[in-house]
Amino acid sequence: xxxxxxxxxxxxxxPHQRIVEQHVLDALRRTFELWGLSSIETRAVEPxxxxxxxxxxxxxxxxxxxxxxxPVDADDREGRQLALxxxxxxxxxxxxxxxxxxxxxxxxRYQIQKVWRGERPQEGRFREFTQADVDVxxxxxxxxxxxxxxxxxxxxxxxxLRPIGLPAFTIQVNNRKVAEGFYRGLGLTDVGTVLxxxxxxxxxxxxxxxxxxVEEAGADERQAAACLALAEIRSTDASFVDRVRALGAEHPLxxxxxxxxxxxxxxxxxxxxxxLVADLRIARGLDYYTGTVYETxxxxxxxxxxxxxxxxxxDLASDGRxxxxxxxxxxxxxxxxxxxxGRGLSVATRSVPxxxxxxxxxxxxxxxxxxxxxxxxxxxxxxxVAPSAAKYGRQIRHADRRGIPFVWxxxxxxxxxxxxxIRSGEQVPADAAAWAPPAEDLSPRVVAGSDLLDGDGG
Amino acid sequence: xxxxxxxxxxxxxxPHQRIVEQHVLDALRRTFELWGLSSIETRAVEPxxxxxxxxxxxxxxxxxxxxxxxPVDADDREGRQLALxxxxxxxxxxxxxxxxxxxxxxxxRYQIQKVWRGERPQEGRFREFTQADVDVxxxxxxxxxxxxxxxxxxxxxxxxLRPIGLPAFTIQVNNRKVAEGFYRGLGLTDVGTVLxxxxxxxxxxxxxxxxxxVEEAGADERQAAACLALAEIRSTDASFVDRVRALGAEHPLxxxxxxxxxxxxxxxxxxxxxxLVADLRIARGLDYYTGTVYETxxxxxxxxxxxxxxxxxxDLASDGRxxxxxxxxxxxxxxxxxxxxGRGLSVATRSVPxxxxxxxxxxxxxxxxxxxxxxxxxxxxxxxVAPSAAKYGRQIRHADRRGIPFVWxxxxxxxxxxxxxIRSGEQVPADAAAWAPPAEDLSPRVVAGSDLLDGDGG
Numbered sequence: 001x002x003x004x005x006x007x008x009x010x011x012x013x014x015p016h017q018r019i020v021e022q023h024v025l026d027a028l029r030r031t032f033e034l035w036g037l038s039s040i041e042t043r044a045v046e047p048x049x050x051x052x053x054x055x056x057x058x059x060x061x062x063x064x065x066x067x068x069x070x071p072v073d074a075d076d077r078e079g080r081q082l083a084l085x086x087x088x089x090x091x092x093x094x095x096x097x098x099x100x101x102x103x104x105x106x107x108x109r110y111q112i113q114k115v116w117r118g119e120r121p122q123e124g125r126f127r128e129f130t131q132a133d134v135d136v137x138x139x140x141x142x143x144x145x146x147x148x149x150x151x152x153x154x155x156x157x158x159x160x161l162r163p164i165g166l167p168a169f170t171i172q173v174n175n176r177k178v179a180e181g182f183y184r185g186l187g188l189t190d191v192g193t194v195l196x197x198x199x200x201x202x203x204x205x206x207x208x209x210x211x212x213x214v215e216e217a218g219a220d221e222r223q224a225a226a227c228l229a230l231a232e233i234r235s236t237d238a239s240f241v242d243r244v245r246a247l248g249a250e251h252p253l254x255x256x257x258x259x260x261x262x263x264x265x266x267x268x269x270x271x272x273x274x275x276l277v278a279d280l281r282i283a284r285g286l287d288y289y290t291g292t293v294y295e296t297x298x299x300x301x302x303x304x305x306x307x308x309x310x311x312x313x314x315d316l317a318s319d320g321r322x323x324x325x326x327x328x329x330x331x332x333x334x335x336x337x338x339x340x341x342g343r344g345l346s347v348a349t350r351s352v353p354x355x356x357x358x359x360x361x362x363x364x365x366x367x368x369x370x371x372x373x374x375x376x377x378x379x380x381x382x383x384x385v386a387p388s389a390a391k392y393g394r395q396i397r398h399a400d401r402r403g404i405p406f407v408w409x410x411x412x413x414x415x416x417x418x419x420x421x422i423r424s425g426e427q428v429p430a431d432a433a434a435w436a437p438p439a440e441d442l443s444p445r446v447v448a449g450s451d452l453l454d455g456d457g458g
Numbered sequence: 459x460x461x462x463x464x465x466x467x468x469x470x471x472x473p474h475q476r477i478v479e480q481h482v483l484d485a486l487r488r489t490f491e492l493w494g495l496s497s498i499e500t501r502a503v504e505p506x507x508x509x510x511x512x513x514x515x516x517x518x519x520x521x522x523x524x525x526x527x528x529p530v531d532a533d534d535r536e537g538r539q540l541a542l543x544x545x546x547x548x549x550x551x552x553x554x555x556x557x558x559x560x561x562x563x564x565x566x567r568y569q570i571q572k573v574w575r576g577e578r579p580q581e582g583r584f585r586e587f588t589q590a591d592v593d594v595x596x597x598x599x600x601x602x603x604x605x606x607x608x609x610x611x612x613x614x615x616x617x618x619l620r621p622i623g624l625p626a627f628t629i630q631v632n633n634r635k636v637a638e639g640f641y642r643g644l645g646l647t648d649v650g651t652v653l654x655x656x657x658x659x660x661x662x663x664x665x666x667x668x669x670x671x672v673e674e675a676g677a678d679e680r681q682a683a684a685c686l687a688l689a690e691i692r693s694t695d696a697s698f699v700d701r702v703r704a705l706g707a708e709h710p711l712x713x714x715x716x717x718x719x720x721x722x723x724x725x726x727x728x729x730x731x732x733x734l735v736a737d738l739r740i741a742r743g744l745d746y747y748t749g750t751v752y753e754t755x756x757x758x759x760x761x762x763x764x765x766x767x768x769x770x771x772x773d774l775a776s777d778g779r780x781x782x783x784x785x786x787x788x789x790x791x792x793x794x795x796x797x798x799x800g801r802g803l804s805v806a807t808r809s810v811p812x813x814x815x816x817x818x819x820x821x822x823x824x825x826x827x828x829x830x831x832x833x834x835x836x837x838x839x840x841x842x843v844a845p846s847a848a849k850y851g852r853q854i855r856h857a858d859r860r861g862i863p864f865v866w867x868x869x870x871x872x873x874x875x876x877x878x879x880i881r882s883g884e885q886v887p888a889d890a891a892a893w894a895p896p897a898e899d900l901s902p903r904v905v906a907g908s909d910l911l912d913g914d915g916g
Contacts, residue, residue, distance in 0.1 A: 006556060007540075010501035014560055015567070018497050033901070034835045036812035036842030036862075039476050043468035043586055044502075044572065048525075060525075066576035067506075067519040067541070082465075083525070098464060102472055104860050106845050108810070109473070114502065118524035128501055143846060145824060156835075267825065271832065352566070354494035366603060367725065374729065377492045377614075384494030387564050388601060402562050404494075443491070 009119065009127030011334060013341070016351035021337045023346075023446040024161060025112060028132045028331065031157040032110035035149075037134055040109050042091035044116075048081040051090060060086050060117040084116040088133045088330065093317035096137055096324055105139035106146070112333070126334055132157075135328030137316060142325040144260055147292040147312050148267045154296070154308050154329045155272045165345035165448030166336075168299040171268070171308070172279035175261040176286045176293065181254025182230055182244065186223045192287055193217040198231055199283035231281040237269060238262040240278045264292055290314040294329055298339070307336050344449040350403030353382045353444060355437050356419070357399040358408045360389040368410055372417070375432040376408075382443065383408075396422055405441050408432070467577065467585030469792060471799070474809035479795045481804075481904040482619060483570060486590045486789065489615040490568035493607075495592055498567050500549035502574075506539040509548055518544050518575040542574040546591045546788065551775035554595055554782055563597035564604070570791070584792055590615075593786030595774060600783040602718055605750040605770050606725045612754070612766050612787045613730045623803035623906035624794075626757040629726070629766070630737035633719040634744045634751065639712025640688055640702065644681045650745055651675040656689055657741035689739040695727060696720040698736045722750055748772040752787055756797070765794050802907040808861030811902060813895050814841040814877070815857040816866040821847045826868055830875070833890040834866075840901065841866075854880055863899045866890070 006012070013021055029039070051061055062084040085091050088111045096107060112132045119125050134153050136146045151171050158169050183194050197212045204212075206228050213224040226247050233243050241258050261278055268276035285293045289311030296308035310329030317324040340346040356376055358369045366385065373383040384404075386395045392409070399407050400422055408430070411417045419435060420427035464470070471479055487497070509519055520542040543549050546569045554565060570590045577583050592611050594604045609629050616627050641652045655670045662670075664686050671682040684705050691701050699716050719736055726734035742764075743751045749770030756762055768787030775782040798804040814834055816827045827843045834841040842862075844853045850867070857865050857880055866888070869875045877893060878885035 007501065007503070007505075010503065012499070012501055012553065014557060015496035015498060018499065022497060033811035034838070034840050036810060036840055038473035038810050039480060040473060041470070041476065043465065043470055044574070045465070045468065045586070047465075063523045063525055064542070064576075065521045065523060067521055084522070095470065099472060104809075104856075108842065116502070118522075128503070149828075149843075267828070270825070271828075351562075352494060352496050353491035367728070370607075370725070370729075380492070382492050382494055384566065385607075398562075 007127075009125060011126060011129070011338065013337075014351075016348045017337075017341045019348035019351070019444050020164070020341050020346045020446050021333075023164060023348075024333060024337055024340070025130075025132075027160045028112065028157050028333070029110070031160055032132075032134055032153065035108075035134075035153045035156070037108045037110040037153070040092075040095065040111055041113055042085070042088070042095050042111070044084055044114070045082045046085050046091060046094060048083045050094060051083050051086065053090075060119055062116050062118040086115055086117050088113060088115065088131050089135075089316070089328070092133070092135060092137070092326075093324070097317050097319050100139070100319075100322070100324075105137065106142060107137040107139075108135075109137075110134045129332065129334035130337075132331040132333050133310075133328060134330075135316075135326050137324050137326040139322060139324060142327065144263070144291070146327045147260065148264050150310070150327050150329055151264065151276060151292075151294050152268060152271050154294075154331065155268065155275050157331070158296070158308065159272060159275070161336075161340075163448065164446045165340060165347075165450065166298070167301060167345070169275065169296055169307070170299070171276040172282050172295045172297065173261065173264055173276060174278070174280055174282035174286065174293050175257040175264075176289055176291055176311075177253050177257025178244070178261055178280065179230070179257075179283070179286055181251040181257050182247075182249045183227065185249030185251035185254050186219075186226055188217060188219055188223055188227075190217050194219070194227060195283055195286050198227055198281075199286075201228075201231055201281060201283075231283075233280040234277060236265070236274060236277045238266055238278075240265075240280065244280070260292060285309065285311050288313075292327070301339060304335065304339055307332050307339075346446055347449045348444045348446050349440075350405070350444045352402045352404060354384050354402065354404045355381050355442055356383040356406045356408050357395070357402075357404045358383060358385045358410070359392060359395045360386045361392075361410060361412070363389045365389075365410065372408060372410060372432045376435075379433075379436070380442075381437065396420075403444075406437060465585075467583060469584060469587070469796065471795075472809075474806045475795075475799045477806035477809070477902050478622075478799050478804045478904050479791075481622060481806075482791060482795055482798070483588075483590075485618045486570065486615050486791070487568070489618055490590075490592055490611065493566075493592075493611045493614070495566045495568040495611070498550075498553065498569055499571055500543070500546070500553050500569070502542055502572070503540045504543050504549060504552065506541045508552060509541050509544065511548075518577055520574050520576040544573055544575050546571060546573065546589055547593075547774070547786070550591070550593060550595070550784075551782070555775050555777050558597070558777075558780070558782075563595065564600060565595040565597075566593075567595075568592045587790065587792035590789040590791050591768075591786055592788075593774075593784050595782050595784040597780060597782060600785065602721070602749070604785045605718065606722050608768070608785050608787055609722065609734060609750075609752050610726060610729050612752075612789065613726065613733050615789070616754070616766065617730060617733070619794075619798075621906065622904045623798060623805075623908065624756070625759060625803070627733065627765075628755055628757070629734045630740050630753045630755065631719065631722055631734060632736070632738055632740035632744065632751050633715040633722075634747055634749055634769075635711050635715025636702070636719055636738065637688070637715075637741070637744055639709040639715050640705075640707045641685065643707030643709035643712050644677075644684055646675060646677055646681055646685075648675050652677070652685060653741055653744050656685055656739075657744075659686075659689055659739060659741075689741075691738040692735055694723070694732060694735045696724055696736075698723075698738065702738070718750060743767065743769050746771075750785070759797060762793065762797055765790050765797075804904055805907045806902045806904050807898075808863070808902045810860045810862060811840045812842050812860065812862045813839050813900055814864045814866050815853070815860075815862045816841060816843045816868070817850055817853045818844045818847040819850075819868060819870070823847075823868065830866060830868060830890045837891075837894070838900075839895065854878075861902075864895060 064082045210224045213219040291312030293311035295306040312327040316326035376383040419430040522540045668682045671677040747769030751769035753764040754766035770785040774784035831841040877888040
């Protein structure tokens with residue numbers, strides 16, 4: 001086997017980076033379960049026709065084919081084409097339909113899995129990445145208050161990562177009903193075109209958006225100016241309502257949307273002040289979501305884009321008889337971990353789980369060393385035995401290279417066991433049945449990179 | 459979306475079954491880390507030529523193709539064919555070669571991931587399943603003692619599942635050097651053919667194996683009888699050595715193999731008595747492993763086959779300059795969980811993480827209920843708020859259907875908050891800042907199905 005090359009778009013972590021990822025995944029899971037969300041996993045593949053029912057992703061789908069297709073194989077015979085899922089929403093919809101009779105509604109679930117997108121490899125685009133999704137699905141109906149609850153779940157989840165170096169974050173919220181009601185109140189009827197045009201504001205600027213609204217959405221100058229003025233509004237409390245009202249548009253859908261958006265913002269202000277803002281420029285997703293929409297940016301990382309997005313669907317799934325509305329958000333875990341690790345924001349205190357390396361004085365005494373390690377493990381202390389009975393200096397260097405903090409020296413006729421903290425050099429008599437490391441040394445921890453610098457630099 | 463059908467070979471769990479799977483995965487991870495193994499994950503895809511370097515799996519590979527292949531795409535242009543990995547060993551070998559400069563050897567790693575096999579769907583064959591692998595990889599050399607250590611890791615991992623209903627298990631061990639040395643000592647030189655023939659013993663019986671050894675492996679009746687006699691030998695201690703010696707074959711490789719196999723058995727007898735046996739009938743894998751081989755069966759579940767197998771490779775990977783020997787074992791997690799769940803051996807005490815449902819007396823008081831849930835969560839108690847301000851009877855039934863043990867009633871002018879254990883009906887005054895559930899109710903637990911029956915039936 002020749003030395004293999006990495007594949008662009010398929011990230012892999014070294015062990016010390018993987019510890020950061022595991023910490024992130026554990027923290028997300030813990031938060032999601034505190035909110036009473038059940039874990040599910042779905043298979044990695046779906047029939048192609050199911051995936052394509054969600055439009056614009058067609059180019060990104062990876063199809064599967066057996067290397068030796070077999071005419072006796074039912075799937076091959078029926079020509080059912082399987083493909084890798086590109087998100088966790090389409091599989092959730094299918095799972096809910098398939099298991100509706102065995103689920104309790106509203107169905108509260110989280111799902112942390114890899115997804116695949118057959119994109120052209122380019123800077124920063126992943127072809128395989130992990131998503132962490134939370135959704136609540138109703139059967140027939142789903143009360144509005146879940147649009148208030150779900151962003152708070154994600155706010156808690158992300159807040160739990162602040163101690164390991166995640167920058168401050170802002171969840172930007174908008175509501176399809178505000179935008180649509182406002183446009184209709186102005187007298188604009190081609191809502192889809194207006195939404196898509198305003199969405200280009202950051203890219204092409206206000207002048208060209210105005211021109212496009214006039215040319216493509218049938219707006220006059222006054223209407224176009226109002227659309228731009230709406231997109232300027234942003235607040236961390238319900239004060240945005242008056243500012244929207246002041247623009248003069250009136251429509252029952254606008255009223256409903258403003259009430260909902262104010263509800264989300266006010267609840268969040270009480271729960272985690274400063275984290276969530278009403279931002280009426282947020283347009284992405286407004287054309288397929290039906291209520292609240294969410295995007296999340298990290299302070300100081302605008303290049304990263306949104307790390308947590310989602311919204312309300314009135315028809316996540318339907319089987320003809322029943323309709324299942326849903327609201328949910330999705331964290332791009334790989335993008336997040338990539339930022340934490342790549343920018344040195346989060347660091348593992350060591351690269352291995354091992355707390356104690358049991359040194360081997362002589363290969364003939366290895367069974368004795370195994371026993372010491374076994375006693376430590378039974379007491380919850382991660383331990384391994386040295387690979388060879390090299391000189392103690394070499395065994396200590398072996399521990400040092402791996403970041404193992406303690407080396408255990410089995411006793412002999414001259415004295416009992418001793419354990420050395422190889423960072424300080426302090427060596428003390430010890431009994432495997434009683435000794436314990438300081439709590440912070442038991443397992444690798446993940447800390448903010450800045451903390452580590454403080455610790456090192458004094 | 460019409461009601462979708464499940465796909466044969468792609469298992470999915472309901473939430474209460476997923477809790478069992480999560481418990482298994484957590485227990486495995488905990489054991490692996492206690493033994494000082496680092497977690498890694500590798501990408502799901504490998505270049506096809508890399509996968510096919512391991513022979514006999516060709517028919518099982520799933521190829522990937524982008525739905526709209528793009529001539530500008532580097533991978534498409536170069537025609538590099540990607541495929542889903544079918545095990546975690548080939549990816550490990552590639553990962554070690556790719557990152558050798560940044561890993562410490564011996565490299566101790568565990569890896570828990572899904573793998574895919576494009577098999578014909580049939581009873582009990584999975585096309586997507588989770589494996590949990592442990593391996594230690596050396597750079598240039600890898601001492602024999604890791605062949606003693608790795609099965610003990612898996613013995614500990616499986617023993618940790620006994621309290622949740624895993625049946626007693628036996629790790630069966632053999633050694634390629636024993637078999638090959640024995641056959642050579644008898645004068646048989648076509649070792650591969652002898653190995654493959656003896657491997658058919660269970661299927662075709664001793665008479666036909668004898669005939670095949672004579673016809674295909676050039677054995678005479680005496681040699682064939684000795685091969686069958688070797689396959690009969692089985693012991694939980696080193697007594698097998700004398701029984702092999704009594705069959706008369708002599709060869710330096712046999713001596714080496716017997717010493718190694720005795721070493722594995724004796725160490726295991728001290729570590730976890732009765733779990734590991736030398737079983738000289740084990741032939742599967744002997745033709746590609748180079749030292750010890752392992753298979754694991756669950757008592758009373760012979761239909762399940764081996765749930766944990768592996769062995770020693772002298773050349774797991776090589777980049778021309780360096781060779782990387784390895785020893786490892788792999789648990790078929792999906793097969794294991796499927797047995798635990800499907801046979802009712804393991805059961806979750808409830809299907810949701812939620813410990814407390816906060817009842818809503820009136821939609822106007824929802825913010826108050828949210829605050830109670832938030833206070834509980836901050837104290838580590840999983841809590842959710844009722845979906846609607848229905849009559850309390852309906853809210854209690856909602857908790858009951860989901861298995862949530864406690865319902866919280868917010869107080870009003872007539873009195874303070876109260877919490878009810880809906881199983882006993884006992885209701886007591888409570889303060890969200892101080893109340894705690896019994897430890898066993900905090901989160902869903904996984905218990906042996908038989909324990910649950912005992913508890914129910916008295």
